[in-house]
Amino acid sequence: MRAEARIDLDAIRGNIAAVRxxxxxxxxxxxxxxxxxxxxxxxxxxxAREAGATWLGTAVVEEALALRAxxxxxxxxxWLWAPGDAFEDAVRADVDISVSGLWAMREVVExxxxxxxxARVHLKADTGLGRNGCMPAxxxxxxxxxxxxxxxxFVEVVGLWSHFACADEPGHPSxxxxxxxxxxxxxxxxxxxxxxxVRHMANSPATLLLPQAHFDLVRVGLVxxxxxxxxxxxxxxxxxxxPAMTLAASLAGVKRVPAGQGVSYGHSWIAPRDTTLxxxxxxxxxxxxxxxxxxxxxxxxxxxxxxVGRVAMDQFVVDLxxxxxxxxxxxxLFGPGDEGEPTAEDWARxxxxxxxxxxxxxxxxxxxxxxxxxxxxxxGTASTGTGAP
Ligand SMILES: *Cc1c(COP(=O)(O)O)cnc(C)c1O
Numbered sequence: 193m194r195a196e197a198r199i200d201l202d203a204i205r206g207n208i209a210a211v212r213x214x215x216x217x218x219x220x221x222x223x224x225x226x227x228x229x230x231x232x233x234x235x236x237x238x239x240a241r242e243a244g245a246t247w248l249g250t251a252v253v254e255e256a257l258a259l260r261a262x263x264x265x266x267x268x269x270x271w272l273w274a275p276g277d278a279f280e281d282a283v284r285a286d287v288d289i290s291v292s293g294l295w296a297m298r299e300v301v302e303x304x305x306x307x308x309x310x311a312r313v314h315l316k317a318d319t320g321l322g323r324n325g326c327m328p329a330x331x332x333x334x335x336x337x338x339x340x341x342x343x344x345x346f347v348e349v350v351g352l353w354s355h356f357a358c359a360d361e362p363g364h365p366s367x368x369x370x371x372x373x374x375x376x377x378x379x380x381x382x383x384x385x386x387x388x389x390v391r392h393m394a395n396s397p398a399t400l401l402l403p404q405a406h407f408d409l410v411r412v413g414l415v416x417x418x419x420x421x422x423x424x425x426x427x428x429x430x431x432x433x434x435p436a437m438t439l440a441a442s443l444a445g446v447k448r449v450p451a452g453q454g455v456s457y458g459h460s461w462i463a464p465r466d467t468t469l470x471x472x473x474x475x476x477x478x479x480x481x482x483x484x485x486x487x488x489x490x491x492x493x494x495x496x497x498x499x500v501g502r503v504a505m506d507q508f509v510v511d512l513x514x515x516x517x518x519x520x521x522x523x524x525l526f527g528p529g530d531e532g533e534p535t536a537e538d539w540a541r542x543x544x545x546x547x548x549x550x551x552x553x554x555x556x557x558x559x560x561x562x563x564x565x566x567x568x569x570x571x572g573t574a575s576t577g578t579g580a581p
Contacts, residue, residue: 195441202564208243210432221247223413279303314351319373359398438527456501479553489534
């Protein structure tokens, strides 16, 4: 093993159970975009289904089609579309499609016509995020287009939804403003005759902090993987969550160097005294941020250490002082934290980013190794009709 990301599928199941306990009758969508935030899409999707996620969410259609290719037959919503995207493949694969504007409605209608089947669409409202979604001024036209396409038999408008800008900042005035706008946009659509199966707005932070935003369905990415989206409010354990990813590597070398030894490109760190250095064979190609140079935390030889010198493409160096270690010993970059190892949140703090980015960027050169029940349990759940792959 040079390096590996160990993914605890039992933790993912437990995290989804914790979400279900929190949201009562609302359904749970586990967001598995970007290879399940770096955890591996298909195994995580299976674990999520087993734990009762009746929906999966993907950003792009290729992800949804990969779920279908892996045998998932449950509800999947995909929300980020560009003109010319594979709408017809999505309709044929029974993927729910988010529509934020008239051009997308036209493409969905064409796709449904070509596929000879009805497309399920979720109309997306921009209630204040200022990103994807239909602005309130354009909403009546989009609702009309949806109802017209529904009357023509091409689509079924099954969802009305939106996304928060600042749900991770308790007390931010945009939160009640977005809820009020969503309520108004729902009322307009329902007043026009839309009868949504699901109205949904909550991401991970809103799922944890804003019960009034749960509506019929919550869309949880980060908390499914056991990380806290609101570290200032609480860590994973405070919300009944357990981080699912442990990133480990084998030391590729340990050596004694004299005081004055410069380390790695640019010699941004120079040994202040005779010391022992350990070489960790992961670098920015593996998703270790170069900004972690001289600040990233790593557990080596039983203690937390700090990266010294620059993170290179394939490797970085840790200062062990006078402690002993040998090539082949394990370094833990991050994990749940209960063995003294840093967490993804510690990495995020060290380089001024969010834990989402730390786990999502772990590269394809790092194999994912799964722990926790797999296989038999997945097959068993397939027969319950919940759409387990
Ligand atoms: C990524 C994403 C989510 C999940 O966000 P988390 O904070 O990770 O739960 C939910 N909804 C949309 C539209 C997203 O793009």
